[in-house]
Amino acid sequence: MKTLLVFALSCLVVGNLAASSRVIKDNRLDDRGRTPSLGRGYSITTNTLQSLCYKNVDVTIPSYDLQYTFTEIEEGWQSNYSYDVSAKASYSYWFLSANVSAHSSGSGENKKFYHYIYAKIDLESYYNSLNEATSEMSDSAVKLLKEKDVVGFFDACGPYYVRSIGRHSSFLALLRYETESSKRDATYEASLKAQLRGFGSSGSVEVDAKYSNSSEHQKKKLNITVWAQGLGKDKLASLLPTDIESFKKTVQDSILTMQDANTGIITSMEIVPWIENTDFQQYLKLEKEQERLKYKEKKTLMANSEIIAEIDRIDRGQMDNYYKMRNCQNAMLDQFPDNKIDPDRGYDYSKTFIKDLAEPGNQEKEMSLAQLQGVVSNDAQKGILDINDAFIEKATQCVDMIHESGIARTHYREHQPCKDVKKEAVKPYLVLDHYCMPEFSRIAK
Numbered sequence: 001m002k003t004l005l006v007f008a009l010s011c012l013v014v015g016n017l018a019a020s021s022r023v024i025k026d027n028r029l030d031d032r033g034r035t036p037s038l039g040r041g042y043s044i045t046t047n048t049l050q051s052l053c054y055k056n057v058d059v060t061i062p063s064y065d066l067q068y069t070f071t072e073i074e075e076g077w078q079s080n081y082s083y084d085v086s087a088k089a090s091y092s093y094w095f096l097s098a099n100v101s102a103h104s105s106g107s108g109e110n111k112k113f114y115h116y117i118y119a120k121i122d123l124e125s126y127y128n129s130l131n132e133a134t135s136e137m138s139d140s141a142v143k144l145l146k147e148k149d150v151v152g153f154f155d156a157c158g159p160y161y162v163r164s165i166g167r168h169s170s171f172l173a174l175l176r177y178e179t180e181s182s183k184r185d186a187t188y189e190a191s192l193k194a195q196l197r198g199f200g201s202s203g204s205v206e207v208d209a210k211y212s213n214s215s216e217h218q219k220k221k222l223n224i225t226v227w228a229q230g231l232g233k234d235k236l237a238s239l240l241p242t243d244i245e246s247f248k249k250t251v252q253d254s255i256l257t258m259q260d261a262n263t264g265i266i267t268s269m270e271i272v273p274w275i276e277n278t279d280f281q282q283y284l285k286l287e288k289e290q291e292r293l294k295y296k297e298k299k300t301l302m303a304n305s306e307i308i309a310e311i312d313r314i315d316r317g318q319m320d321n322y323y324k325m326r327n328c329q330n331a332m333l334d335q336f337p338d339n340k341i342d343p344d345r346g347y348d349y350s351k352t353f354i355k356d357l358a359e360p361g362n363q364e365k366e367m368s369l370a371q372l373q374g375v376v377s378n379d380a381q382k383g384i385l386d387i388n389d390a391f392i393e394k395a396t397q398c399v400d401m402i403h404e405s406g407i408a409r410t411h412y413r414e415h416q417p418c419k420d421v422k423k424e425a426v427k428p429y430l431v432l433d434h435y436c437m438p439e440f441s442r443i444a445k
Helices: 002-013 087-099 139-146 150-157 186-197 214-219 244-258 278-283 295-335 369-375 378-405 416-423 430-435
Strands: 022-024 040-043 048-052 054-056 063-073 112-129 160-179 223-229 265-273 352-354 440-443
Touching: 040 295, 048 150, 063 186, 087 112, 087 160, 087 223, 112 186, 112 244, 112 265, 139 150, 139 278, 150 295, 160 244, 186 244, 223 244, 295 369, 295 378, 295 416, 295 430, 352 369, 369 430, 378 416
Parallel strands: none
Antiparallel strands: 022 265, 040 048, 040 160, 063 112, 112 160, 160 223, 160 265, 352 440
16 A cells, blocks of 8 residues: 555656645734744745755845835824725834824914824845755755655654745834924925935935924924834834934844845745645655656645645644633632632632733623633643544544545545544634733732
8 A cells, every 4th residue: 555655646746737836815814923934834824934944045135125105294194004904004004093193282272283204114025035956955854855754754754845935124203293283394395305215315405494303303203213123133222203314324234134035924825836846856756657646646746735634633623722711710710729728818709800901901801710720720621622623533534544544545525533633613712812821910808
């Protein structure tokens, strides 16, 4: 049977079908707790990153697009961003929501009007790609292929690998000034924009002398707020403007910090199946080349490798819930001994409340230790283990059947245990995310 498996895989990888790379450009890339990198393995089914299976990663030189814009922010500005769901538009909306407050204050002779100018720098980098001709696979990955352990290879390196990455960096600034009328000061704003657009001109920009000195900015009570994301570590200390001149320097330095190919929020990721990689084919040491698998058999291999990856994800998710629940129970017992067990220093669980970690100041969202005790009880933990044991039993049957029938021969949907496993899901325990590990809030009277 092992010979049949190797033969099926060997026939598959020499197929001359066109490479089937894919580009991911949606919110699957938003989790900043993960670190995508060129050459790293990836599973499209579970949206998980696997090991980096390259010994050295040679990359191509990226290209950059730069936009530097100014926008006048008026009341009702929110409608300009309500239809754009891109990451950079969301960041702009978040920035403006946090910093554009009232457009006026006071009344009568003391009434003041606030006007806002939104300055934004967007830097897009692309064509930062893995050079597969000069990058070498790691020794351990090569060993798996030479030993015909393709399932082990996919489990460690993923069915896909990352070929190229696109990144985005933003520098956002909000300039606010005051006037005594609701009308914007067009001359002052033109002077401001001229000064800021000339950040690299060494004084070559002509501006109205009246508005080019600091006293006029003070009279207008000019205020500058800066946010940035996706910057490198160099020159961060100078990204704190205190006036127009230092702001111009801040703009220069922010652009410099964006130009590292390894900095920026990842906005696109090209992934390629390993079976289309020439080194993968070479190291597998094909034994027979007389036959070529059909398109259906190629898809069967990919589907079967993905269901194996999904089994690992579900198993990890269930056990993560178990360990978090167990650790939460231990933390509760260590920090808040039950007064029924320890009358001297114990807590009354029915009267002791802990914070909702998502909304720590919201008393209505607090939970008593008695409630948490029920959530993380020994019975609740045993329930998770029982579910996981039943899942592993079916998963083992599924993987054994895939191996016995040939990973490229029979689709997992033809095996009932695999169909049962496919229906399985990791139960979300949101209460653990909100209340574990427990933090003391108050004791009710």
